[in-house]
Amino acid sequence: MKNQAENLKLLVQRMKQDIEEQIDGKERKTRLITIASGKGGVGKSSFAVNLAIALSELRQKVILLDADMGLANIDVILGLSPQYNLAHVIAGERTISEVVYDGPKGLKIIPGGTGMYELANLQDWQLESFLNKLSHLDGTADFFLIDSSAGLSKSVLSFALSADDIIIITTPEITALTDAYGTIKTIRQQSFKGNIKLVINRVSSNTEGVAVYNKLKIAVNRFLKSSLEFLGTIREDNSVGLSVKEQKPFVLAHPYSPASRDVFSIAAIIAKKENNMNPKRDLKDYFKKVTEHFRWV
Numbered sequence: 001m002k003n004q005a006e007n008l009k010l011l012v013q014r015m016k017q018d019i020e021e022q023i024d025g026k027e028r029k030t031r032l033i034t035i036a037s038g039k040g041g042v043g044k045s046s047f048a049v050n051l052a053i054a055l056s057e058l059r060q061k062v063i064l065l066d067a068d069m070g071l072a073n074i075d076v077i078l079g080l081s082p083q084y085n086l087a088h089v090i091a092g093e094r095t096i097s098e099v100v101y102d103g104p105k106g107l108k109i110i111p112g113g114t115g116m117y118e119l120a121n122l123q124d125w126q127l128e129s130f131l132n133k134l135s136h137l138d139g140t141a142d143f144f145l146i147d148s149s150a151g152l153s154k155s156v157l158s159f160a161l162s163a164d165d166i167i168i169i170t171t172p173e174i175t176a177l178t179d180a181y182g183t184i185k186t187i188r189q190q191s192f193k194g195n196i197k198l199v200i201n202r203v204s205s206n207t208e209g210v211a212v213y214n215k216l217k218i219a220v221n222r223f224l225k226s227s228l229e230f231l232g233t234i235r236e237d238n239s240v241g242l243s244v245k246e247q248k249p250f251v252l253a254h255p256y257s258p259a260s261r262d263v264f265s266i267a268a269i270i271a272k273k274e275n276n277m278n279p280k281r282d283l284k285d286y287f288k289k290v291t292e293h294f295r296w297v
């Protein structure tokens, strides 16, 4: 079992190397972010979809991958009915570009396969072939966001460990916090070198969220000897549930709602950091972008 987890990790790392080579080998343009949690149902998918749209609105090119293969629901939140999904790619029936769908604001979405086995249950060769296919997409986006399933299955862990950033999302509930801490611990024990960032969802106020963050940060600093970056809070907001029923993401359906404002603030932090790290694109990069547009059609 350990071998399979190791293999997954190596494969995902290889995929990232491919990505980097495709982007001139100089400047890293695509940032891989895994959105994870300990406890289920804390708002990963809602956050992933709305963050992806908010980043797109900030003129970032985003690919959102639904890696929760057991219970794929990004397409549900977005009101899409994709004919093909990752399951078809893994089965070798479709190419990866055939399962990239256009979402709002230029966002690209790769739907997961509902009712499918998790990535970890695939044979190594199937996974290798899938990741190789996936690597063809990269270099075409500023951000590659991965919405994962709850907890730390091997697949979640291998994606998470290969990411530049892992965003852990939790609610202020004690059980969710305990699970978030456990997840951070496991990630650090696996010698993850990237950044672990925290989002606290469903808070009554920003002050409540900051207090919760401070508690968790102290525990992570003291017992795990690790840092924990704070990305922000998302307030409890009826428009979130409403937008699921409307099948329209809340940042679009209710852009001035508290949750939308909070997600935009978080997106701005993420996008700004990127701008600081990557120099502005020159003409060559611009033409590369044009070529990339051609690739999508």
Ligand SMILES: Nc1ncnc2c1ncn2[C@@H]1O[C@H](COP(=O)(O)OP(=O)(O)OP(=O)(O)O)[C@@H](O)[C@H]1O
Residues within 6 Å of the ligand: 037, 039, 040, 041, 042, 043, 044, 045, 046, 047, 068, 071, 148, 149, 150, 201, 202, 203, 234, 235, 236, 237, 238, 240, 241, 244, 259
């Ligand atoms: N800020 C919020 N305010 C109100 N309701 C929220 C908020 N965030 C999420 N929810 C609600 O919580 C429920 C779970 O959200 P979501 O499906 O995004 O969680 P998840 O972490 O992806 O779950 P899973 O672990 O099953 O994948 C949904 O009904 C959603 O509407």
Ligand SMILES: [Mg+2]
Residues within 6 Å of the ligand: 044, 045, 046, 068, 073, 148
């Ligand atoms: Mg989910």
